[in-house]
Amino acid sequence: xxxxxxxxxxxxxxxxLIVAVLVLNFLLIHMAPGDPADVIAGEMGGxxxxxxxxxxxxxxxxxxxxVQLWVYLSNAATGDLGQSYFYNLPVLDLILGRLxxxxxxxxxxxxxxxxxxxxxxxxxxxxxxxLVSYTVTIISIVGYAAPIFWTGxxxxxxxASVIPLFPISGMYDIRLEGGMFVRALDIAHHLVLPAFTLxxxxxxxxxxxxxxxxxxxxxxxxxxxxxxxxxxxxxxxGKHALRNAILPIVTIAGLQFGAxxxxxxxxxxxxxxxxxxxxxxxxxxxxDYPTILGILFFSALLVIIANLTTDMIYRLVDPRVGTSAK
Amino acid sequence: MTKASPNPLVAESPLKExxxxxxxxxxxxxxxxxxxTIIIVSLIGPLIYTVDPIEIIWAPLTAPGMEAxxxxxxxxLGRDMLAGLINGGKATLxxxxxxxxxxxxxxxxxxxxxxxxxxxxxxxxxxxxxxPKLRVTEFFQVLPPLLFxxxxxxxxxxxxxxxxxxxxxxxxxxxxxxxxxxxIRIRNLEYVNAARSISATDNWIIWRVILPNALPPLIVxxxxxxxxxxxxxxxxxxxxxxxxNIVSWGLMIGSGRQYILDAWWxxxxxxxxxxxxxxxxxxxxxxLNDAFNPKLRDR
Amino acid sequence: xxxxxxxxxxxDFATRAGKARVLDHVSLSVEPGEILGIVxxxxxxxxxxxxxxxxxxxxxPGNVSxxxxxxxxxxxxxxxxxxxxxxxGKDISMIFQEPMTSLNPVFSxxxxxxxxxxxxxxxxxxxxxxxxxxxxxxxxxxxxxxRSKNYPHQMSGGMRQRIMIAMALAxxxxxLIADEPTxxxxxxxxxxxxxxxxxxxxxxxxxxxxxxxxxxxxxxLCDHVAVMYAGRVIETSTTETILSAPRHPYTQGLxxxxxxLEENPGDERKPLMEIEGVVPPLTELxxxxxxxxxxxxxxxxxxxxxxVMTDYGPSHSVAxxxxxxGDAP
Numbered sequence: 023x024x025x026x027x028x029x030x031x032x033x034x035x036x037x038x039l040i041v042a043v044l045v046l047n048f049l050l051i052h053m054a055p056g057d058p059a060d061v062i063a064g065e066m067g068g069x070x071x072x073x074x075x076x077x078x079x080x081x082x083x084x085x086x087x088x089v090q091l092w093v094y095l096s097n098a099a100t101g102d103l104g105q106s107y108f109y110n111l112p113v114l115d116l117i118l119g120r121l122x123x124x125x126x127x128x129x130x131x132x133x134x135x136x137x138x139x140x141x142x143x144x145x146x147x148x149x150x151x152x153l154v155s156y157t158v159t160i161i162s163i164v165g166y167a168a169p170i171f172w173t174g175x176x177x178x179x180x181x182a183s184v185i186p187l188f189p190i191s192g193m194y195d196i197r198l199e200g201g202m203f204v205r206a207l208d209i210a211h212h213l214v215l216p217a218f219t220l221x222x223x224x225x226x227x228x229x230x231x232x233x234x235x236x237x238x239x240x241x242x243x244x245x246x247x248x249x250x251x252x253x254x255x256x257x258x259x260g261k262h263a264l265r266n267a268i269l270p271i272v273t274i275a276g277l278q279f280g281a282x283x284x285x286x287x288x289x290x291x292x293x294x295x296x297x298x299x300x301x302x303x304x305x306x307x308x309x310d311y312p313t314i315l316g317i318l319f320f321s322a323l324l325v326i327i328a329n330l331t332t333d334m335i336y337r338l339v340d341p342r343v344g345t346s347a348k
Numbered sequence: 349m350t351k352a353s354p355n356p357l358v359a360e361s362p363l364k365e366x367x368x369x370x371x372x373x374x375x376x377x378x379x380x381x382x383x384x385t386i387i388i389v390s391l392i393g394p395l396i397y398t399v400d401p402i403e404i405i406w407a408p409l410t411a412p413g414m415e416a417x418x419x420x421x422x423x424x425l426g427r428d429m430l431a432g433l434i435n436g437g438k439a440t441l442x443x444x445x446x447x448x449x450x451x452x453x454x455x456x457x458x459x460x461x462x463x464x465x466x467x468x469x470x471x472x473x474x475x476x477x478x479x480p481k482l483r484v485t486e487f488f489q490v491l492p493p494l495l496f497x498x499x500x501x502x503x504x505x506x507x508x509x510x511x512x513x514x515x516x517x518x519x520x521x522x523x524x525x526x527x528x529x530x531x532i533r534i535r536n537l538e539y540v541n542a543a544r545s546i547s548a549t550d551n552w553i554i555w556r557v558i559l560p561n562a563l564p565p566l567i568v569x570x571x572x573x574x575x576x577x578x579x580x581x582x583x584x585x586x587x588x589x590x591x592x593n594i595v596s597w598g599l600m601i602g603s604g605r606q607y608i609l610d611a612w613w614x615x616x617x618x619x620x621x622x623x624x625x626x627x628x629x630x631x632x633x634x635x636l637n638d639a640f641n642p643k644l645r646d647r
Numbered sequence: 648x649x650x651x652x653x654x655x656x657x658x659d660f661a662t663r664a665g666k667a668r669v670l671d672h673v674s675l676s677v678e679p680g681e682i683l684g685i686v687x688x689x690x691x692x693x694x695x696x697x698x699x700x701x702x703x704x705x706x707x708p709g710n711v712s713x714x715x716x717x718x719x720x721x722x723x724x725x726x727x728x729x730x731x732x733x734x735x736g737k738d739i740s741m742i743f744q745e746p747m748t749s750l751n752p753v754f755s756x757x758x759x760x761x762x763x764x765x766x767x768x769x770x771x772x773x774x775x776x777x778x779x780x781x782x783x784x785x786x787x788x789x790x791x792x793x794r795s796k797n798y799p800h801q802m803s804g805g806m807r808q809r810i811m812i813a814m815a816l817a818x819x820x821x822x823l824i825a826d827e828p829t830x831x832x833x834x835x836x837x838x839x840x841x842x843x844x845x846x847x848x849x850x851x852x853x854x855x856x857x858x859x860x861x862x863x864x865x866x867x868l869c870d871h872v873a874v875m876y877a878g879r880v881i882e883t884s885t886t887e888t889i890l891s892a893p894r895h896p897y898t899q900g901l902x903x904x905x906x907x908l909e910e911n912p913g914d915e916r917k918p919l920m921e922i923e924g925v926v927p928p929l930t931e932l933x934x935x936x937x938x939x940x941x942x943x944x945x946x947x948x949x950x951x952x953x954x955v956m957t958d959y960g961p962s963h964s965v966a967x968x969x970x971x972x973g974d975a976p
Contacts, residue, residue, distance in 0.1 A: 039486070039487060039490055042487050043487075043490065043491065046491075050499065050500075050503055053503070054503040054504065055504065055505075163627065163630070164623075166575075166626070166630060167575070167623050167624075167626040167627040167630055168619070168622075168623045168626075169579055169582045169583065169586070169598070169601075169619060169622050169623070169626075170583075171582075171583065171586050171601070172582075172601060172615070172619035172622065172623070175601065175605065175608055175615050175616075175619070176615075176616065176619070178608060178609075179608055179609070179612050179615075179616075182609055183609060183612075242748060243743060243745050243748040243749040244748060244749055244750055244751040244752070246703070246743065246749070247743065247749045247750065247751075247811070247814075248751070249703060249735070250701060250703060250735055250736065250740070250741045250743075251735060251736040251740075251762070251763045251766070251814065252731075252732040252733065252734070252735035252736040252737065252763070252766055252767065253732075253762070253766065254732060262751055265751075265753045265754075266751070266752065266753055277489070280489060280490065280491065280492040280493060281492070281493065283492040283495065284492045284493050284494030284495060284583075285494075287492075287494055287495060287498075288494070288583055288586070288587075291587065292605075302495060302498065303587060306498055306499075306502050306587075306589070307588075309502070311502075311503070314498075314499055314502065315499065317495065318491065318492075318495055318496065318499055321491075321492045321495055322490045322491050322492070325489075325490045325491075325492065326490055329490070339753075340753065341752070341753055341755075341798045341800075342752060342798065342800050
């Protein structure tokens with residue numbers, strides 16, 4: 023594979039980034055006003071003097087800073103992200119328990135935004151003055167300017183009072199009995215509104231971008247060549263043009279993963295979706311700093327993984343990357 | 349048809365030309381007008397409609413249009429919605445604009461330095477300068493912005509200035525990338541070499557030669573930063589992470605959340621205000637983008 | 648009967664400055680195996696004629712308002728889009744001026760050639776791939792199996808143009824339209840491409856319509872020439888006649904403009920010949936001859952009456968009113 027050395031370089035850089043985030047977390051604990059032991063215990067943790075002393079010992083807070091940093095980093099390397107004194111659980115376990123729902127929400131939203139957005143964009147590029155194109159413009163303006171949590175709340179009102187079609191909170195109905203399939207359907211039912219809310223913002227962007235990209239590409243010389251070869255219009259759009267138009271979309275989708283996670287925090291809060299977002303919100307209210315910082319670290323990790331994946335996908339899709347031009 | 353200038357030999361300055369194009373776009377003007385209206389309402393409105401937005405003046409959860417005293421209804425405590433809407437703009441706009449300023453100042457400074465000195469610039473004179481490929485921004489972009497801002501606000505304290513700084517801290521990378529790209533593009537142009545040949549210092553070149561020419565896309569980006577910062581502030585105050593004593597639209601939505609099924613207006617109306625504000629900023633930004641785009645000059 | 652005949656083709660474009668008649672009753676014809684050159688300045692309608700033959704005129708601004716294009720005896724102007732798709736790439740093929748941008752960057756060149764084969768001939772993908780490799784060999788590219796997997800950006804301009812030719816000739820078309828195929832290439836590569844075209848044409852008896860602004864190319868390759876000006880054909884004849892005894896004042900100007908190396912330059916230096924004036928915008932053409940304002944043999948009637956193509960000898964037609972009375976100089 024020609025891109026192996028580049029891939030390794032990226033992996034090494036990503037590892038460095040991960041360490042850097044951990045260092046940042048460390049710095050934040052110590053930059054906050056107040057005693058770091060208090061910070062770590064969390065203000066609402068009900069920390070007694072014993073617990074504070076224990077913290078000071080285990081984090082080595084009376085040691086010089088660089089020793090503390092080393093302790094912190096080596097702990098993290100073994101998966102010890104600290105203890106949440108609010109939930110009384112190791113931070114890592116807490117996060118892993120809530121990671122699934124967030125990943126589900128984010129991936130479904132992203133796929134929804136990508137597929138539907140691209141499709142709309144292609145249709146809009148075929149008839150730039152038609153209804154679909156107009157809709158794309160409207161959606162992209164609304165999607166951009168309306169706060170994502172507000173859109174979610176509007177949908178809550180709509181589906182709670184006006185058209186009670188989808189559940190407006192939670193991930194599943196705990197009263198539901200039945201096998202895995204029934205449960206999966208129930209989760210999917212609950213997923214519709216949150217995924218739609220989170221997805222619509224990015225759908226707006228991708229459809230607009232696809233439309234612009236397609237319009238530009240449809241004017242290129244190689245499209246003229248394809249037509250001169252007798253390629254049917256559907257293939258001109260769907261094969262020749264689209265393969266080129268999706269390149270900027272892949273790039274942008276990759277760059278936006280951090281923003282999508284931020285959006286997920288808000289959407290989860292609105293729909294009481296039990297993921298990392300609601301955990302972040304709860305732990306912020308409880309001043310549970312180990313958990314908050316753990317979530318920050320974990321989401322950064324997700325973003326790094328997403329960036330690596332996007333990079334690889336891009337290399338696969340665009341043959342010009344990684345091969346030498348003549 | 350080009351708009352004929354009075355003397356065809358004297359070209360208009362780029363800014364004036366841009367204004368000419370801007371003026372011709374209906375949407376851009378609408379956006380500008382809307383924005384100015386909102387600013388005026390936020391600044392002067394409270395002086396005219398003097399109802400205190402924090403004071404409880406009527407029965408809670410009164411619907412809009414029911415009572416003349418509270419034309420837009422009341423929230424869950426019984427406070428006047430209209431007063432809240434009028435007064436809420438101040439905080440949002442203040443935070444939005446100052447956060448955007450921080451973003452722009454940090455972003456352009458770092459981006460300019462990186463663009464001018466980085467990598468192979470100046471014949472490789474500074475190969476080990478600290479900003480070679482702006483790896484720093486890559487680091488910042490790995491942290492989800494809202495989460496990072498939430499952490500900062502929680503760690504330090506939820507006052508408006510902190511909120512503005514937090515938003516600025518998470519938003520500057522995008523501006524820095526843009527500034528760096530522009531500086532790299534321009535530093536290789538002829539007039540920069542000309543300046544260097546008359547012994548202009550690096551500082552002079554960066555700030556007095558390149559920056560004025562890099563302004564158009566930076567101005568557009570700064571305008572959009574304001575919209576992004578406003579949405580950010582709304583998100584933070586919705587989550588209860590902004591100053592609870594200051595009325596803001598996001599806060600109104602967040603605190604009224606539990607009651608939306610009985611009182612849709614508590615959440616809907618402040619959201620509409622946020623939407624209109626961000627919309628107007630974004631229309632102005634689009635208008636500026638078109639205005640500075642040379643391809644559209646001669647329409 | 649001619650293989651391909653364009654008859655009184657009229658194409659209008661709606662522009663911001665008004666309606667432009669891009670092709671004004673253009674007529675020309677090609678016999679099997681013949682190389683017809685269309686020569687003229689930029690904007691005279693050469694490329695538009697080619698696009699019209701294939702039905703590729705961009706349709707919102709452009710519109711075929713009249714005339715016909717006969718392939719054998721089928722009128723392509725009235726053919727359905729489905730029928731045209733059958734013809735494009737199979738009966739009539741076209742190659743364009745910009746090899747750097749005329750190939751799709753995300754597909755291998757072999758795939759792009761094979762696609763045409765799969766569209767027009769009912770053969771398997773594997774067979775199409777093999778045939779594509781054969782075509783790449785036929786256009787003179789070494790190591791065709793390896794090259795067929797290359798992407799366009801991995802090839803030079805000359806090689807890309809060869810791929811374009813391979814793509815165009817893959818299904819054995821009877822007519823190949825080449826729109827300034829070498830304008831974007833080095834002169835040495837130019838010679839190679841033309842040698843290739845000539846060889847392939849002789850091999851397969853393909854008719855070629857060669858569009859160019861370069862009289863030297865015409866001299867090298869073409870059997871017949873049509874000269875166009877401002878959307879009209881103003882003279883057609885054999886290459887020999889056009890070069891040695893042109894009759895239309897514009898053609899004469901074109902020939903005279905080509906600088907020659909004199910055997911005895913002498914001390915006197917002569918300025919380069921040029922045709923005075925500029926081509927008028929197509930939206931501002933009047934009722935008369937389009938060349939009239941620049942013509943040395945301009946007569947009052949030229950401003951009011953549009954000249955029609957008249958025969959002046961075996962396969963020599965000219966559209967000029969100044970020739971109607973008296974002999975040509």
